[in-house]
Amino acid sequence: MDKIVRDNVNKDFHQAKWNEPIIFELHQPGEVGVEVPQPSNEVVEAVGDGVSSLPQNMKRVAKLNLPEIGQARVLRHYVRLSQETLGSDFNVEIGQGTCTMKYIPKINELLIRNPKIMELHPLQDPSTVQGMLEIIHNMDLAMREISGMDRFSFQPSGGTQALFAMASIVRKYFEVKGEADQRNEIITTIFSHPSQAATAVVKGYKIITIPPDENGFPDINKLKEVVSERTAGFVVANPEDTGIYNSKIKEFTKIVHDAGGICYYDQANANGLLGITRAREAGFDMCFFNLHKTFAAPHMCGGPATGALGVTEELKPYLPGPIVEKVGDQYVLNDQLEHSIGKVRSFHGVAQTILRSYAWVRALGADGLKAVAETAVLNNNYLYSKVSKIRGVSVPYIQGQRLEQVRYSWEQLEKETGVTTEDVQRRMTDFGLHYWTSHHPYIVPQPFTLEPTESYSKADLDEYIQALEQISKEAYETPEIVKAAPQNSTIHQLIEADYLDEPSKWCISWRVYQQKMKNKKEVLINNR
Missing domain, CATH: 1.20.5 (Single alpha-helices involved in coiled-coils or other helix-helix interfaces)
Incomplete structure (x- = not known):
């Protein structure tokens, strides 16, 4: 058999690879994707050529800088890029930690692709979108039951924007009361999401951070020390990013309320709480949920998402407007809220995201939502029982009391082998699995955070556990394999960190x- 000779014409394997050219690098002068037909003489005579009648200042003076590339190559390019992505439709996605990756029912994707929803425009007259306004209103009613709050806005486009809106409401509330200059401090905790402090800083607040006690709970004695007449608000997640639920949270909110402050709740991830606990009974004045986490809408690479913001009746006048209300048998947009903080984004929410989540809630019902939480907690505790036994793994703070997620530590592995959590993260991609460490700075040393949600089976969890066990074995026996990872992934290792x-x-x-x-x-x- 003749020997196969390869030369410079041959390309490497036609699968996704880390150095896939970007679309502009695939540009070939003269290559055509779509040949736009020229208007016939009859059309030009009837309506003009479509260009000559344009005002001079609307005409381009230079050719639009777009790549010239055929349709087939465009398709191959973007399909290869899609294969570089790890996500909940592609692999066992329990390694995103606090971001709650779960299965998105595909029938709900069909719903939002219906032209009746895809072609909606936010500037349409409310009389022409009564169906969508009814869905938003009904989702509001469902969220009230889930949280105990009295009114919801779906305007914030994500959790951080919802936190910003809540910090804005705190600021406006005390401006109306004449106490804005006095109350200039927001209290949060070290294990809550960094956006809680960041958004309050944007509103001009001084941040006071409560450290954990010896068990990993926010230190209630530290709260008592820092709360004062300067306290404007207290913002916390519960469970925090460790996964530990603070069952004494109502004592915290009472301390802040007694000092005259407002308590607001980060429930971006409520996957272990649905049907079990509510923000109202915990003493909160406001809360938000990420529909793109707990309520089965996709993250979409950071948007379009929705941070559903709920408030008590007292704070309803401060919500960003407009909100949807039912007047008689009509649904209307109310933007006449007395003390509204104004818009935090354009229009009044992402209709497709709200529809997905509404369909998910209606399909499950109250009992189904509670089953989601119970299954998520069961999955997490099974994972916890296995991962905590892997050589090199530890679980800081109190043992055996985690809800829907756990922040683990490879501190022992790093000390004994030199392999870090970032090394493990890269090696996991060789197994086709995603893995998240933690927010920076690392409070828990060499952290990794897992959340299995309700979507994954025991077989899925076992696959993930086996990968971690294999990497631990490699770290102790052949650490260079882990440190040089990824070995066979479509990504590469950055030289500069x-x-x-x-x-x-x-x-x-x-x-x-x-x-x-x-x-x-x-x-x-x-x-x-």
């Missing part, structure tokens, strides 16, 4: 990339 923290190295557009490459070449030429 500061890319994400160094804006000067970011390339957020093709134009920026071109300019930086040009600058780099000029520097090299000048240094020769």
Whole structure:
């Protein structure tokens, strides 16, 4: 048999790879994707050529800078990019920790692709969108039952924006009371999401952070020390990102209320609480849920998402408007809220996301929602019982009291083998699995955070556990395999670790990339 000879024409394996060219690099001058037909003489005579009648200032002076590329190559390019992605439709996605990756019912995806929802426009007259307004109103009613709050806004486009809205409501509330200058402090906890402090800072508040006690709970004695007449609010997640539920949370909210402050609740992830606990009974004045976490809408790479914001009746006048209300047999948009903080984003929410979550809630019902929480807790505790026994793993703070997730630690593994949690993270991609560490800075040393949700079977969990066991074995026997990972993934290992923290190295557009490459070449030429 003749020997096969490969030359420079041959390309490497036609599967997704980390250095897949971007669409502009695939540009071939003269290649056509869509041939736009020219208007016939009859059409031009009747309505013009479509260009000549445009005002001069609306005409382009230069050709639009788009890549020239055929349809088949466009398809191959984007299919390969899709294969580089790890996600809940592609693998066992329990490694995203606090982000609650779960199965999204595909029938709900069909719902939102219906032209009747896809072609809605936010500026349509309310009389033409009564069906969607009814869904938003009914979702509001469902969220009230789930949380105990009295009114919801679906305007915030995610959890951080909902936290910003709540901090804005706190600020406006005390401005109306004439106490805004006095009450200039927001209290939070070390294991709550960093956005809680960040959004309050944006509103001008000083942040006071409560450390954990010896068991991992927020230290109630520290709260008593810092609460004062300067306290505007207290914001906390429960469970916090450790997965430990603070059953004494009502004592915390009472302390803040007694000092005149407002308590607001980060329930971005309520997957272990549905039908079991509610924000009202815990003493909160406001809360939010991420529909794209707990309520089975996809994250969509950061948007479009929805942070459903609920408040008590006292705080309803402060909500961002408009909100949907039922007047007689009609649904209307009410933007005449007396003390509204104004819009926190355009229009009044992402209709498709609300519809997905509404369909999920209606399909499950009250008993089904409670079963979601119970199954999520069961899955998590099974995972906890196995992962905590893996060599090199520890679980900081009190043992055996976790709800829907756990923040584990590879501290022992790192001390004994030199393998870090980032090394394990890269090695997990070789198994086709995703794995998240923690928010920075790492409070728990060498952390990794797992949340199995209700979506995954025992076989799914066992697959994930076996991968962690294999990596632990490699770390102790052949650590170079883990440290050099990934071995066979579509991604590669960054040599410099500061890319994400160094804006000067970011390339957020093709134009920026071109300019930086040009600058780099000029520097090299000048240094020769």
